Amino acid sequence: MSLDRDWREFLLNEGEKHILTYIQGLQEIIDKMKPRTVSEDRRLVLANQHLREVRRHARRMLNENAELQEKLTLLEESKED
Secondary structure, X not given: OOHHHHHHHHHOOOOOOXXXXXXXXXXXXXXXXXXXXXXXXXXXXXXXXXXXXHHHHHHHHHHHHHHHHHHHHHHHHHHHO
């Protein structure tokens, strides 16, 4: 399994995986890591914060995308009338 291939498939919309699935997978990986030093612990805390931000932005992006799809559908329907 190649991360580059999976990412390319996601960007090209060839894969069926959802962006939130990737984020959840990353969260699980981070949660399973056991820091051995204080600096590793800080890095994991920072990674968790960044992942929360990414999740929030992804949800916002998905909501905006859904709204735009609805608007497009309405425009296409009104164009047909």
